[in-house]
Amino acid sequence: MKNDVAATAHAGAARRMAADAAGVAEAARILRGGGLVAFPTETVYGLGADATSEAAVARVYRAKGRPAFNPLIAHVATLAAAQEQGIFSSEAALLAKSFWPGPLTLVVPLAAQATVCALARAGQDTIALRIPSHPAALALIAAAGRPLAAPSANRSGRVSPVAAAHVAQDIGGEIDLILDGGPCSLGLESTIIGCLEGPPRLLRPGGIPRAAIEAALGFSLAGPWQESCSPEDIRSPGALASHYAPRARLRLEATTLDAGEAGLDFGGRFPAGANVRDLSPSRDLSEAAANLFAFLRELDALGASCIAVAPIPGEGLGEAINDRLKRAAAPRA
Ligand code: TXA
Ligand code: MG
16 A cells, blocks of 8 residues: 555645544555655644655655655654664663753664664665654554654745744645644754764754753863864765855844844844844843744745845854844855
8 A cells, every 4th residue: 555645745835633543543644655755743734755765765865855875764653662773872861861852863873773764764774763742643643653864844945834834834835744843842843863983972062951861961171163063074064154044045144124124033132023033022032032934934925125134143042043144144156
């Protein structure tokens, strides 16, 4: 029955179902048949496929327009399932116990008995694993009965989706079902830590602040945002310079709003108006993270050629927020 669902995939708008028991059961059926389902997680919406099927995973790369050298995260529901796919050092195990389920992805060496296909790993001998905390995501992985490869459910290089409507706008015509679980609570992708040779490294700042991970480990993380590391070391192609990009140009660290610009504010710096969204009037970084991608989409839709972005503090979730803004502002390839 493997090809049934894939063969009947249709152009046009994707079906949408609520992320309840019936929706999860239907989504699992589609995934087991090789289809594509977008589903909510606590970070952003994922575009899920059976990670053990080369054919299903090939559809993910096609739907996103994602280069096949950029590997996918395999989502699992239990630590035992993760340890079937990857080899956990003591540090990786400590991080898994401290932060799973939750917005942490661990890149570890591939286990000999791993079932995640080579295409999902982009041929690497490492694997990125995550146990999400969103109840519908966990229920879906369990019901599918296999690891789910799931990149963010946006067209490659664009802003990540934090609502079902964003998925529908970006790739609705390419997928079989969208499970609608409402807005994502965190709104920023997972933090990615590489646990390979040497001490754990920060590969992508995200929903768990660096300081929380350092507190669990008891030492400082090396990461691409420290001068000791060269960009070639990153091993995470999603850390490509231009990513998370709206159509408009971004002007960062803006302290005033110029004529004709849209404004992405923080803490009430710009005059309020239809062309301004304040990520957090009370300067709360969690609120800012949750609003970031939705506000970028809204401002982009206004059609301004430039979005001025107010300065945002770099501590806590601010590291990941500033990382995404810097990439969104980078020159496009
Ligand atoms: O929060 C998230 O992580 C979301 C939700 C859906 O789980 N997923 C997500 O996936 O952000 P994606 O594909 O947009 O970003 C995954 C990142 C990419 O930058 C990719 O290069 C990196 O993970 N990655 C995947 N496998 C890797 C590996 N073996 N080694 C290094 N980096 C890897
Ligand atoms: Mg992404």
